[in-house]
Amino acid sequence: MTDMLVKLYELTVDWPAMASHQQQGIDYRQPLGSETDLIVQWVQQRFSAGWCSEVRVALGQRPPRMMIAVREGELLGFACYDAAALGLFGPMAVAESYRGQGIGRLLLQLTLWQMRAAGYAYAVIGWVSSEAFYAKAVGAIAIPESRPGLWRTALKHP
Numbered sequence: 001m002t003d004m005l006v007k008l009y010e011l012t013v014d015w016p017a018m019a020s021h022q023q024q025g026i027d028y029r030q031p032l033g034s035e036t037d038l039i040v041q042w043v044q045q046r047f048s049a050g051w052c053s054e055v056r057v058a059l060g061q062r063p064p065r066m067m068i069a070v071r072e073g074e075l076l077g078f079a080c081y082d083a084a085a086l087g088l089f090g091p092m093a094v095a096e097s098y099r100g101q102g103i104g105r106l107l108l109q110l111t112l113w114q115m116r117a118a119g120y121a122y123a124v125i126g127w128v129s130s131e132a133f134y135a136k137a138v139g140a141i142a143i144p145e146s147r148p149g150l151w152r153t154a155l156k157h158p
Contacts, residue, residue, distance in 0.1 A: 001129060001147060002127075002128060002143065002146050002147050003125065003127065003128070003146035003147075003149050003150075004124070004125040004131065004135075004141060004142055005122060005123075005124055005125075005140060005141055005142075005143050006112060006123045006134075006138050007121075007139065008112060008115055008116040008121055008123055009116070009121055011109070011112055011113060011116055012109075013106075013109040013113050014102075014106065014109060017105075021069075021103070021106065024071075025071050025072060026069055026070070026071045026076065026103065027070050027071070028067055028068070028070075028106060028107065028110050029067065029068060029070070030064050030066065030068070030114075031059060031064050031066055031068050035068075036059045039055060039059060039066075039068065040052060040055055043055045043078070046093070046095075050154075051093075054080060054090075055078070055080060055091070057080075057082075057083045058080035058081070058083040065080055065083060065114075066078055066081075066111070067107055067110045067111045067114065069094070069103050069106070069107055075095070076094060076095050077092070077093055077095060077107050078092065078107065079092035079107035079108055079110075079111040081115050081123065084126060084150060085150055087122070087123060088124050088126045088150070089111060089112060089124065089126065090125060090126045090127070092104060092107055092108060105137045108134070108137055108138060109137065109138060112138060124143070126150060126151075127147075127148075127149070127151065128140075
């Protein structure tokens, strides 16, 4: 898996898609402090210990370096930044039953929009699983020779 680069100063958000999702009862927002344990548990049940650690880091910052998608009190997905390193986007995930509805794309765009508002000109998307998705959703380009990048000396999880 490689890292990718996004020009935040050229970023666009699909606001009509977000409005459509809002009409369907899906809200995109930053998490509340009182939701921290619920989000960490949700991630812990579905993903790796590494992701769980990064989610804790993102939630521990103020404001949180995270966006979530919620419908009727149910967490549908999340996206983080500044969790593994400053200027790095990720991790991001959507509940399996909600994939393919554009939720991940909007979480990506809105989280990168937060980074732009915080003063970042560029974002690195770390260790991507689908270069095509990120290229299409936000115009990301692959960073040559970025594998394994930041994680080359990372501790191994048992």
